[in-house]
Amino acid sequence: MQQRRPLTESEVRHIIGPCEDQSILDILKTGARQEQILEAFERVSGNTAIGEDLEKPMDPVVAQVVDILSQDAVFPTEEE
Secondary structure (H helix, E strand, O other): OOOOOOOOHHHHHHHHOOOOHHHHHHHHHHOOOHHHHHHHHHHHHOOHHHHHHHHOOOOHHHHHHHHHHHHOOOOOOOOO
């Protein structure tokens, strides 16, 4: 089984776009995989691309990333 390498700050920024530097560092600390960050991004931004997946319970890591993004002053949420 191949071990995955941690994501970089640049890779996280590419997934979620503009946000505070501290949010990037906090997301990296969660150890979230690319698909978990993408799911959190879609949930917080109100993106309907994940459709039915919004109805399923969140993975604990996805929930952590959602919390981080929800508290970010720069990240655009669906309320904006």
